[in-house]
Amino acid sequence: MVQRFCQPIHVTMSAVSPNVSNLPIQGKEASTRVSMSELDRLRHSCAHVMATAISRLWPDAQFAYGPPVENGFYYDLECSHRITPEDFPRIEEEMRKEIEADHPFERIEVTREQAMQDALRGRLGALQERPGQPSRYKLDLLQQIPEGEPITYYRNGDFIDLCAGPHVASTGRIGAFKLTSVASAYYKGDARNPQLQRIYGTAFPTREELERYFAMLEEAKKRDHRKLGQELGLFTLDPDYVGPGLPLWLPKGTVLCEEIEKLAKETEFRAGYLRVKTPHIAREKMYLTSGHLPYYADSMFPPMELGDEGEAGTAEGAPRVRYYLKAMNCPHHHRIFAAEPRSYRDLPLRLAEYGTCYRYEQSGELFGLMRVRCLNMNDAHIYCTPEQFAEEFNAVNQMYLEYFRIFGIERYVMRFSTHDPARLGEKYVNEPELWRQTEDMVRQVLKDSGIPYVEVPNEAAFYGPKIDVQVWSVIGREFTLATNQVDFAVPKRFGLVYRDRDNTDKTPLCIHRAPLGTHERFIGFLIEHYAGNFPLWLSPEQVRVLTVGDDPQARDYAASLVRELREHLVRVSADYEPVPIRAKIAAAEAAHVHTILVVGPRDRAAGQVSVRVHGKGNLGARPRAEVIADILAAIRERRP
């Protein structure tokens, strides 16, 4: 079904995370006949009021869609005037007038003929008729309303809009509002359509709620991974010298990478994975065989060309050879599979690697650590028989759940992307039976394990169905953290086979999986998730020992504490500066050190240390051995 009017599309999905309505749902698969929440109704009404105000200021404005969204509303429009945030006060002033006028939102049902005529006269999304300026987007929307469905206007004052509603009773019912930003958007989200101006705003029933929302945004800014990453010295971006989207991991951020990698290695070792290591580049032939070239060449760094002068081992005048930076690890792993004859007894074969890939993401897409051009992927490929598939796939899902538990990730949903049979042989590999089988198996595994999921048709990879794991950071940002894909096409392209019981060669299925996604995105997420307050096992600086005063004996005592902790591989530092303890505490807290151990003459005399944990304040003095044992246990158990 086609998205209609200025009405938003809201899909109610039970049995999944309550935040699933944030998912980018395409209109085509959504129902328009779902009721709007009170708040959405208010916000959508506010969008009409904004359109009213903009029409007063710039009568040639042409409106398209104006739905409520998660945190407010927007309206897409075309207008000879380029609206900027400087215009907001004027627009808001007009909006206030419209709200004070308290015009009722009047629902008017009209015939298709009537609506067509009004649209042609420019009367829709407008204050009056605009001869010679048809309401072209409304006209287009009108034509998409199926025969037999009622066609309705909503009118407030002189402003009439083609809209399915619903709205609040009158403009006066809109409480507190504020315009927030301008952006551009393609009409109907299609790059071939004209670009419209999108004006974002938000609205709440009361002024207090509006203020609370902006206060919350301020708080969220403090947890932004880009800000914390820089404050805590985790990573840096150096677009001039290194390049856009190519993060440099600083020593403290590298600790995070390595701790996570350690966790992955341990988990995968227990699950029977074998580790491999592969180069960062490969010949063009690799990606011609995999099918990534030429279709995905735009997303890869341009090739390096060798030849003529004689690559080592090639003859003079040999043809040029192209090398590409790898954008994915699978082809390399496939070649490892191909490196020796495989028997069904070898399967499932699980090859794992924290592989470094390079993708030439579009410049406008780069975003802190979340969208980069160099990514370290928690990758693995599981080669298995169709009989083994369900069990292997389920084991992968269980691994996801285990990671979610360790990291305390509670808001997540799995997006199960399936193919569209109509596009077999075009967007999707033409293997109807394999598509059906694997999608059924994946669906069954998801159902059996009770994992929240949504099924999204026509978004599969070209070689098989996939699952994208979406999580929400505490500041409400949604991320696709990890991916889990079935591949029944590429192994065949590489001619991968195993010798089965019946002494014939068969092509294995391949599961691509990356539960921890990439270091870049996962750590970006964790920074916001923990607000920079990592659990002890992850903390770049786990312990800092501070001395009170300048007593040499206390200092020796502190130094022995540091030695002992370091001997146990605890990341410990010391601050012996002769400055007030308050200042040293403040510095350690500001650096988000997890555990602060304060030792002075009193502690030394008693064989104790004073413990202070970031965010928990002073926990008092305890015996030295006990404190050390506790720290080591918390690290070993990866306590949250």
Added chain:
RNA sequence: GCCAAUGUAGCUCAGUGGUAGAGCAACGGUUUCGUAAACCGUCGGUCGCCGGUUCGAAUCCGGCCAUUGGCUCCA
């Protein structure tokens, strides 16, 4: 890639055509101190880059680069 906004010291930010500023950090000194910041001083900038207007540009104009908000894309 598209539309828009932004770019001043390591960081956060002031500075609307007339000699580039503050706080924090860093550095030097004083202070000898028990749980979130003692005091004094010093250093620090080709105002993103290139060009234009002007007697004179951080400031006005144009181009480019980068970042950000969206859009498109995402094997």
